[in-house]
Amino acid sequence: MLTRTFGALSVIALAACAAVTSGPASADDDDAFSHDGGGSRGRPVKVMIISMFGPEGQVWLDKLGPWRDIQVDGLSPDYPAVHCNRQDVCVMTTGMGHTNAAASIMALTFSPRFDLRRTYFMVAGIAGIDPQRGTVGSAAWAKYLVDFGIQWEIDGREIPAGWNTGYLGINTKSPSEKPPLDYRTEVFKLNTQLADTAFALSRNVVLSDNAQAQAARAKYSYPPANLPPTVIQCDTLAGDTWWSGTLLGQRARDWTRILTDEKGVYCTTQQEDNATYEALKRAASVHKVDLNRVAVVRAGSDFDRPYDGQTSADNLLNYSAQGGFTIALENLYRSGNPLVQDIVTHWSEWREGVPRR
Numbered sequence: 001m002l003t004r005t006f007g008a009l010s011v012i013a014l015a016a017c018a019a020v021t022s023g024p025a026s027a028d029d030d031d032a033f034s035h036d037g038g039g040s041r042g043r044p045v046k047v048m049i050i051s052m053f054g055p056e057g058q059v060w061l062d063k064l065g066p067w068r069d070i071q072v073d074g075l076s077p078d079y080p081a082v083h084c085n086r087q088d089v090c091v092m093t094t095g096m097g098h099t100n101a102a103a104s105i106m107a108l109t110f111s112p113r114f115d116l117r118r119t120y121f122m123v124a125g126i127a128g129i130d131p132q133r134g135t136v137g138s139a140a141w142a143k144y145l146v147d148f149g150i151q152w153e154i155d156g157r158e159i160p161a162g163w164n165t166g167y168l169g170i171n172t173k174s175p176s177e178k179p180p181l182d183y184r185t186e187v188f189k190l191n192t193q194l195a196d197t198a199f200a201l202s203r204n205v206v207l208s209d210n211a212q213a214q215a216a217r218a219k220y221s222y223p224p225a226n227l228p229p230t231v232i233q234c235d236t237l238a239g240d241t242w243w244s245g246t247l248l249g250q251r252a253r254d255w256t257r258i259l260t261d262e263k264g265v266y267c268t269t270q271q272e273d274n275a276t277y278e279a280l281k282r283a284a285s286v287h288k289v290d291l292n293r294v295a296v297v298r299a300g301s302d303f304d305r306p307y308d309g310q311t312s313a314d315n316l317l318n319y320s321a322q323g324g325f326t327i328a329l330e331n332l333y334r335s336g337n338p339l340v341q342d343i344v345t346h347w348s349e350w351r352e353g354v355p356r357r
Helices: 007-016 027-033 054-061 097-109 192-202 211-217 246-259 273-284 312-317 324-345
Strands: 047-051 068-071 081-084 089-093 120-129 139-141 144-147 187-189 231-233 235-238 266-270 294-303
Touching (some): 047 054, 047 324, 054 089, 054 120, 054 324, 089 097, 097 273, 120 273, 139 192, 139 324, 144 273, 192 231, 192 324, 211 324, 235 246, 235 273, 266 294
Parallel strands (some): 047 089, 047 120, 120 294, 144 235, 235 266
Antiparallel strands (some): 068 081, 120 266, 144 187
16 A cells, blocks of 8 residues: 555645745856756756655755756656756656656656766655554665566456465466566666665664654554654565555565565555656666666555554555654655765765765
């Protein structure tokens, strides 16, 4: 399960947040935002923060400005500008789901307005979270991106005898087989060194929490679900279908293990990350970006399965009652900003690649 909004108010905020920024820099700010050496390749960027909908981007816009807004052809009409500050940190919002993510990232990376060859990309978004791996508010740095949507499916009421799920890999004979990966987007491995560095920089930060999330956690009888949020490392699963439940949750765990040859550990569920990475991969194939500079952090805004005695339907329909939305947004900033600031503060160490420390 994954969440995007906190009731009707945040649905309205989707379009509105694109405009609720500091706006374009004034003429007096031009020198502070100008760069030498960009030339025909466009504006160089040290860090590009990728958010998926308004509130995810706004948490950065509220804290790291002032910003200059740069219009980019082909971005979502809801979020038509990339926002960049004096530290060469930029924030862009793709729009939600696989299709919006892929289209927006392709527009960004092929735009002549930016030079992204040395840019570090940080995907920072909220997600559903496995209560056996984290809790609402926890922020998870991923090493593997797994696509949950590229599977065959048989309705659960028609599952063959001996199968534990109606899902199986395309062109396989059973749910436990690894598929041939014909799509080439089913699973991606991120730069482990970058993921480890991001985790090391943020693992001891104090994360935001609230009473509503604490009450939701207390209904789970086991850790880490019933513990305060922390920064963790585990992997993320993408799929445009929102889901909830113990059985689907177990398939998410199993599918991650199958596609990563037992190396990956599922913990968060979202919609976009495989699409985002594939678009970056297309740009990397023509030397516009460096895939070794991609990091993904997802913060748990709700549990992906119910507590004992709760139904999966109740967990899905009443996800906002868990209180994770606002703290997950704040914790994206708290867990991601140490990496952002280390990169821009020590750019001489990061310019040629992830430093070994």
